[in-house]
Each structure stands twice: as structure tokens, then as C-alpha cells.
Amino acid sequence: MADEFDERLKNWVGSTIQGVKLSLAAPETTKAGRGVGLYLLELIQSPMPSTNRRPPLQLTLRYLVTVWSDKPEDGHQILVDLMFAAMENKDFQVELEPIPLTVWTAFGVPPQPSFVLRVPLRRERPETDAKLVRGPLKIHSSPMMAFHGLLLGPGDMPLSDCRVEVPALGLSASTDHKGRFYFPGVPAAGPKKLLVKAKGRELPVSSEDNHPDSRAPLVVHFSLMEE
Numbered sequence: 001m002a003d004e005f006d007e008r009l010k011n012w013v014g015s016t017i018q019g020v021k022l023s024l025a026a027p028e029t030t031k032a033g034r035g036v037g038l039y040l041l042e043l044i045q046s047p048m049p050s051t052n053r054r055p056p057l058q059l060t061l062r063y064l065v066t067v068w069s070d071k072p073e074d075g076h077q078i079l080v081d082l083m084f085a086a087m088e089n090k091d092f093q094v095e096l097e098p099i100p101l102t103v104w105t106a107f108g109v110p111p112q113p114s115f116v117l118r119v120p121l122r123r124e125r126p127e128t129d130a131k132l133v134r135g136p137l138k139i140h141s142s143p144m145m146a147f148h149g150l151l152l153g154p155g156d157m158p159l160s161d162c163r164v165e166v167p168a169l170g171l172s173a174s175t176d177h178k179g180r181f182y183f184p185g186v187p188a189a190g191p192k193k194l195l196v197k198a199k200g201r202e203l204p205v206s207s208e209d210n211h212p213d214s215r216a217p218l219v220v221h222f223s224l225m226e227e
Helices: 002-016 072-088 101-107
Strands: 021-023 035-045 057-068 093-095 114-123 144-152 163-166 171-174 180-187 192-198 201-207 218-221
Touching: 002 021, 002 035, 002 072, 002 114, 057 072, 072 093, 072 114, 144 192, 163 180, 171 180, 201 218
Parallel strands: 021 035, 144 218
Antiparallel strands: 035 057, 057 114, 093 114, 144 180, 163 171, 163 192, 192 201
């Protein structure tokens, strides 16, 4: 894919500037003739667009564009013509900030007239196959009812200001001064999985029965071990 895109970019340069050589290698100190260098500096991941379909993968490629010519003024003209052509291309973006000296030092060449060309690269992804719906949608609902509980510690002492959660439903309640806790509505069908948090400790509790009557709560015994 990258080879194909490099070739497209080289074709764009060739159609913009006639009679030049093209190179994808790093910049060099001297070259004979006249030509354009397209060195891939960096690949940057671009954010995926918001869409109802499977979004494509997107990258931004940053190319360092340099030129060479036996005549300096000819090289300058080639660079300017390429910059204007890139600015007119809606898919390209031109960076005019100076290339850091450390980049040229890494190449082992003196600073040269140049610019950075940002080019988008996009790869479409096939849609995932959805399973065929062979019948009407069926929605199963469960009646809701109140749930009462009582939290007792050692010696059946009520534990107050303790937290009781129903993690699956995102519900929580605190015990009162008599150790009582209450949820106004939980599904009547299926087990109720609770998580009791007291004194820095946690106790998972599961109840198969419903406890809608405050006179017959779920009694939870939480025997705390002293430090």
C-alpha cells in the first residue's frame, strides 16, 4: 500500500515539474542534474471520522520535500512551483516552519531550502457481516419491587452508615442507625447480588428470594475481624 502511494506522489510531482528526477531517499549533500526528493519523515494516526458505518483507518504522512539542481536559481524555482501546486491541492497541507537543525545534522548535510508536505492516507474497512434476523424482536421484562435488608455485626449489633450496592444495576444505599437498608426497585426475577462495604472491608451477598416487606428483610451478618 505504501509503495503504491509513494508512486502516486511521485506521479504528482512528475506532472507538476517536467524533466526532473525523483528520489525517496534521505537528502544528500550534492547530486547532479535536477530533481526532487520526497523523504518520508513521519506517519501520524489521524482520528477516525464519526459515521454510522465502520469508520476507515486514516494516517497522515509527512514528507520532507527537497530539490537539487546544477543551477541554484532553478532549484529555487522548482521548490516554489511545488509549494504552490501543493497549496492548490485540497488533499495536501504545506508546513512552512523551518526544519530543525538537528534533522539536517542527522542527515549529515547542511540545511537546504525545503518544506514539509502533509498527505492523508485512508484505508477503507469492509463492513462486518450482521446476523440475519429470522423473527420478530422479543423483549422480556421483569416486574420491579422493593427490597429491604438488615445489616448486623458481631453480637447481632446493627451496623449503621455502611454502604450496600447492587453493582449490576448501579444502585447503592446506606444503612440507618438500626442497620436497615432499602432499594425502592429491583427486578423480581433472578438472584439479587449485593456488595456490602463496612469498616474498610467488602462482603458479597446473593439472595434468591425477594424481600419486599420491611418486616421480613434480608438479614446479612457481617462479622468483622478486629485489627
